[in-house]
Amino acid sequence: MAIYTEFASWLNNNQGVLTLSIFLATILLGWVSGIFSALRRKPKFALRVIDGPTFACTFTTGKKKGQFEVHRTCIALYLSVSNVGSSPSSLEALSVGYHWNLKPFSLLWVKHSIGWFWLNQQAVALEDFQAKIGESTKVYPFLFQNASSGFNKVETYLNIGQSTNGVVYFEQPDSWGGCFPKVNREEVEVRVKLADTFGRMHTKKFRIPMVSLEYARKYNPSFGKTLSELNGEKLPFDLV
Known part of the structure; x- marks a missing residue:
């Protein structure tokens, strides 16, 4: 008490x-x-590929580097991006990586077969990606680039629960030897890396088809031509 x-x-x-x-x-x-x-509170971007222009393509340019034929690899991805996090953010940059087709037990094999070779700079597509559906033509939107037809408005700022979709396109500069994607059952494993405005990385692996240039150009007649146009050159199969 x-x-x-x-x-x-x-x-x-x-x-x-x-x-x-x-x-x-x-x-x-x-x-x-x-x-x-x-x-x-932070953004979290969920990535998935959509049916359409999603594939990789490697083709020769007609040039040579020593004893090797020079080739280029182009990759198109029709992506859906959703903000499933707890904060809005913007899509800042997107890269795609793949494994080189190299023989084992070399230093390059360790780096680019166990590791990844990255394409960090998107190429500007000279034409829209599209597909004929009956008598109509479906034009696919771009994720970062405005369509030449003015069809799509680029949406890179995503609120919580918001999503967007579009095509991203990459062209690898002249390469030779095994510096092209390793193919398994006509598919290529790629890794997509998306950076948001806060510098966070959102990654996802996909398996996409490896197709011929003829097939790729059914979706875009200028597929594989961007670097050639920038360099003022013509590929042998584009000469008329």
Whole structure:
């Protein structure tokens, strides 16, 4: 009983200090919880490929590098991107990687067969990707590039729960030897790496078809021509 009396007396005598302590503790807890809440809020982009112009293609250019034929690899991906995280963000950049077709037990094989060879710079497609459906033509939107027809509006800022889709297109500069995708059952394993505006990376692996240039150009007559146009050259099969 004496202890209770002393405690009650202490509370009465130190009421101001106690009130201030509670106030400061409340502010501290609110600040800490705000920080943790902010840390929990972050975007998360889910990636998937859609039926359409999603494939890889390697073709020779008619040139030679020593004893090797020079070739180029082009990759088109028709992607869907959804923000399944807890914060809005923008799509900043997208890269695609694949394994080189190299023989084992070489240093290059370790780097590009166990590791990945990355195409970090998207090529500007000279024409829209499209497909004939009966008497109509379906034009596929681009993810980052505006369609030449003005068909699509690029949407790179995604709110929570929002999604967008479009084609991304890559052309690898002149290469030779085994510096092209390794094919297994007519498919290529690729890894897509998407950066958001906060610098976070969102990655996903896919298996996509390896197709002929003739097949690829059914979707885009200018498939594989961007680097040639920039270099002011004509590929042998494009000469008229």
